[in-house]
Amino acid sequence: MSRKIVIDKYKGNTHYNVHVIDSFGQEHHVGFYKHLYTNKIDEKAQEIWSNEVKREVDLLSKAIKNCIDIDIKNGREPSLD
Secondary structure (H helix, E strand, O other): OOOEEEEEOOOOOOOEEEEEEOOOOOEEEEEEEOOOOHHHHHHHHHHHHHOOOOOOOOHHHHHHHHHHHHHHHOOOOOOOO
């Protein structure tokens, strides 16, 4: 995976949502900003990237993902209901 900074602004929203993605593909929420200060965002991104650690997936999350994958494989789309 490549490192990147993702900045979103939803229609009608007055703030920007900033996420940093590290080389493991893990997403880190940096915060909400009314005004974008690229030097602050870049500082936080550099801090995250210099301290990268791959997070362990907990067993429950892994089990749920396996169940969803089995459902998709058997033609049943999972629902959030």
